[in-house]
Amino acid sequence: MTEEKNPASSHFIANIIREDLQTGRYDRVHTRFPPEPNGYLHIGHAKAISIDFGLAREFGGLCNLRFDDTNPIREETEYVESMKQDIRWLGYDWDDRLYFASDYFDKLYRWAVDLIRKGKAYVCDLNADEIREYRGTLTESGRESPYRNRSVDENLELFARMRAGEFPDGSRTLRAKIDMSAANINMRDPIMYRILHATHHRTGDAWCIYPTYDWAHGQSDSIEGITHSLCDLAYEIHRPLYDWFLERLQVHRPRQIEFARLNMTHTVLSKRKLIRLVRESHVRGWDDPRMPTLCGLRRRGYTPEAIRTFCDRIGVAKRESVVDAGLLEHCLREDLNLRAPRVMAVLNPVKVVIENYPQDKEELIDADNNPEDASMGTRKILFSREIYIEKNDFRETPPRKYFRLSPGREVRLKHAYYITCTGVIKDPETGEIVELRCTYDPESKGGSTPDGRKVQGTLHWVSAPHAIKATVRLFDHLFTRENPFDLPEGADFTDDLNPESLVELENCPVEPGLASAEPGSRYQFMRHGYFCVDTVDSRPGRLVFNRITSLRDTWAKIEKKSLRLE
RNA sequence: UGAGGCGUGGCCAAAUUGGUAAGGCUCCUGACUCUGGAUCAGGCAACUGUAGGUUCGAGUCCUACCGCCUCAGCCA
DSSP states (O other), rough: OOOOOOOOOOOOOHHHHHHHHTTTTTOEEEEEEEEEEEEOOHHHHHHHHHHHHEEEEEEEOOOEEEEOOOTTOOOOHHHHHHHHHHHHHOOOOTTTTEEEGGGGHHHHHHHHHHHTTTTOOEOOOOOHHHHHHHHSSHHHHOOOTTTOOOOHHHHHHHHHHHHHHHTTTTTTEEEOOOOTTSSSSSGGSSSEEEEEEBBBBTTTTTTTTEEOHHHHHHHHHHOOOOOEEEEGGGGGGGHHHHHHHHHHHHHOOEEEEOOOOOOOSSSSHHHHHHHHHTTTTTTSTOOOOTBBBHHHHHHHTTOOOHHHHHHHHHHHOSOOOOOHHHHHHHHHHHHHHHEEEEBBBBBSEEEEEETTSOTTOOOEEEEETTTTTTTGEEEEEESEEEEEEGGGOHHHHHTTTOBBBTOHHHHHHHTTTTEEEEEEEEEETTTTTEEEEEEEEETTTTTTTTTTOOOOOOEOEETTTTTTEEEEEEEOOBSSSTEEEEEEETTGGGGGTTEEEEEEEEEEEGGGGGOOTTTTTTEEEEETTEEOOOOTOOEEEEEBEEEEEEEOOHHHHHHHHHHHHH
């Protein structure tokens, strides 16, 4: 599944853009993805990336990558690199348009001086607590700072001295002079610059005052000639402030449009919560395959194509919603079904001895690699007298509608022969089934017989003497609840962590051909699901597979239902 | 009791700026099948937050109400 023909997007942002193009408000489309380099990108960012880059692509425009690095204390080059990698992996490209808000520090500084000259900004000596006090509350208006009416000259001088490093951190700020009684708190003389004697990941020690996000963001978009600034609903209330700055500065004005961020069932997507999962070792790091981070999903084996399809299908709207994680899994199956080579692996093995098959005979059997795609060819698999099958594929007393093996019943071994169960060997102590005895029908080679008789079940298997052993990690939702925030009073979201989100199986017999499987390559383990060779822990002789997602399991559903009925 | 947003089937989400509710996921049937996979065909399910109003006709316009979200960092 690759380039599916995208019909023109019909969500509200696309409609606005179409209209802007028609009315001539803009004659082109230029967007940008503006992350702060202070963490790892996750599936929620993938939605934003897909909107920003996708819309530009759809309308024949451009999309910049700009890092909003206005806070030297939190930002690191390491994050810049990981974000670039993740965006490229997703399949998007910013060409030569890689920018940083810090590229604009000089310009921003000059603009600030302009505003001071126009009497629209002033240096305030209030400390953080005092500023909060003066700001007022949601229902009461604020009070003007006693420093609000300094002369332009004094402001100019003080601002220059702030920049020169004459004052300690937090002692002064530069504020926009707007309206302390504004109903929108963001308009109550917001801070434009704060003093921070900190080393910036790119500008080093060139600055000791740094612009706030609110002061930097709109102007950065303006400088880059952005036409449509797409962002999170959270910035809706800031829009009047961005427009205020741009208007005073008399510069190019992008149109900001806000959309709802992504939420997904059974996981969390807030930076704060993800950090806790890592710090408190609930997962094995940022790239733990259970994490919703892009590096986690990548390691798990998710494909960029599936993630893009997912982003297309969830739509874009202003209403906050929670998308069913099942949709992402669906997109994965849809993609992998067409591309993943099929292979046989037994996760919970029980040995089967085929009594009428010669002791030292072995056979090479042809098997197609993907029934969906003949061009993926065939391979040879080994068959012998002793094989492994799934414990689950045998029942001593089969329930109704059970198609698999049971005493006296005949089933097909995929690609190989029909076998009939003739005996069960149990551990005399525990009663556990340790081995099954079967006979095979030599006529059934290849999976069918001359008499054309039907069997109900087809099992996967691996030849015991030829099998190689692998570690297989089965992942499940990180959180048990659909919404990990819907918790009883006083509970913490970590209380809902799924204890079975990772089940590790050792020594699973798999086809010997898998010995050469490349890290990162994906397979379908027949009748199980899609698996990916782990890029971190897997090595020759010690294969580790991650389950990307399971196959749809109709039998599990039937079984569960009948259990409920009993 | 400030301001700004949002409310369409179980979950997402459309509806040519009033014309009589797309599509996807889920779920359920059936067909087919050497993966109880895939595929195909079909089906269940919404009086569009509530109550009024305008209109021949309203998810789309008006009024009132209800619910939910965001904002009081020198974070972004």
